[in-house]
Amino acid sequence: MSDPAIGRLHPLPAADALTDGDLTALYDDPRRAPWVRVNFVSSLDGAATVQGLSAGLGGDADHRVFDLLRRLCDVVVVGAGTVRAEGYGAMRVDRAAQRAREGAGLAAHPVFAIVSAHLELDPGSAVFTDAPVRPLVVTTEAAPRRQREALAAVADVLVCGVDRVDPAAMVAALADRGLARIHCEGGPHLFADLIAAGVVDELCLTVSPLLVAGTASRIAAGATPDVPLELELAHVLNADGTLLLRYVRP
Numbered sequence: 001m002s003d004p005a006i007g008r009l010h011p012l013p014a015a016d017a018l019t020d021g022d023l024t025a026l027y028d029d030p031r032r033a034p035w036v037r038v039n040f041v042s043s044l045d046g047a048a049t050v051q052g053l054s055a056g057l058g059g060d061a062d063h064r065v066f067d068l069l070r071r072l073c074d075v076v077v078v079g080a081g082t083v084r085a086e087g088y089g090a091m092r093v094d095r096a097a098q099r100a101r102e103g104a105g106l107a108a109h110p111v112f113a114i115v116s117a118h119l120e121l122d123p124g125s126a127v128f129t130d131a132p133v134r135p136l137v138v139t140t141e142a143a144p145r146r147q148r149e150a151l152a153a154v155a156d157v158l159v160c161g162v163d164r165v166d167p168a169a170m171v172a173a174l175a176d177r178g179l180a181r182i183h184c185e186g187g188p189h190l191f192a193d194l195i196a197a198g199v200v201d202e203l204c205l206t207v208s209p210l211l212v213a214g215t216a217s218r219i220a221a222g223a224t225p226d227v228p229l230e231l232e233l234a235h236v237l238n239a240d241g242t243l244l245l246r247y248v249r250p
């Protein structure tokens with residue numbers, strides 16, 4: 001299947017469809033270390049899911065950028081709710097992505113870091129058994145001891161907080177391990193915690209031309225920051241009515 005055409009609207013509209021190299025140049029722009037990027041897809045009316053999953057929102061262009069962003073990070077961080085809902089498997093990128101990552105001086109595969117307080121994660125699942133790199137489980141002091149020990153057999157367990165994972169402590173712990181390019185794929189409760197902790201450096205948001213209504217979650221739900229976090233627009237891409245927005249912390 002050929003790549004879905006993606007054009008640039010801002011800055012300066014580009015006449016030609018963007019190549020993978022163009023897209024990489026637009027997104028490969030960490031301005032500090034550590035750098036926390038978050039990626040979401042939303043409907044026009046703000047829904048983060050259709051029938052409980054994000055799959056009904058993202059089209060080919062969203063998938064293209066979703067895959068590209070996995071090429072540009074050291075670690076992919078995901079909340080346990082999303083891992084369970086979306087049925088995540090191992091964090092394994094394809095051969096082309098491995099080559100691109102290695103060419104850029106990164107490990108062949110990103111590390112998979114799962115954030116969970118309750119540790120209702122199956123150590124026998126493909127997330128762990130099929131992992132090309134030992135995953136991380138980021139949890140709390142209060143996490144159930146038995147589950148923690150079981151997961152420690154298949155993952156490195158990082159304790160970053162008492163009852164909930166403290167995002168600032170998590171970012172510091174990841175950076176200490178050399179994982180400074182941090183890419184978060186959600187979900188909404190983890191994102192709200194990252195916002196409230198003031199650690200978000202970038203949001204990549206795909207806006208799909210759909211109206212979903214209903215009671216679906218927004219892309220951030222739960223914790224509230226003292227003051228809303230302000231980001232500035234880095235680019236707007238258009239793929240047949242789907243907008244690919246990139247906002248960064250000034």
Ligand SMILES: NC(=O)c1ccc[n+]([C@@H]2O[C@H](COP(=O)([O-])OP(=O)(O)OC[C@H]3O[C@@H](n4cnc5c(N)ncnc54)[C@H](OP(=O)(O)O)[C@@H]3O)[C@@H](O)[C@H]2O)c1
Nearest residue numbers: 040041048052079080081082116117118165186187189190
């Ligand atoms: N539109 C999109 O781009 C997008 C992206 C991602 C997900 N989603 C959707 O979002 C839905 C899931 O929403 P969600 O809010 O439940 O997702 P979530 O934030 O991934 O999961 C929440 C769970 O993650 C863990 N967690 C998150 N922050 C934590 C913290 N600071 N400390 C400790 N544990 C923390 C907890 O797991 P434990 O319960 O194990 O303690 C918590 O119950 C799914 O329907 C998914 O499809 C949509």
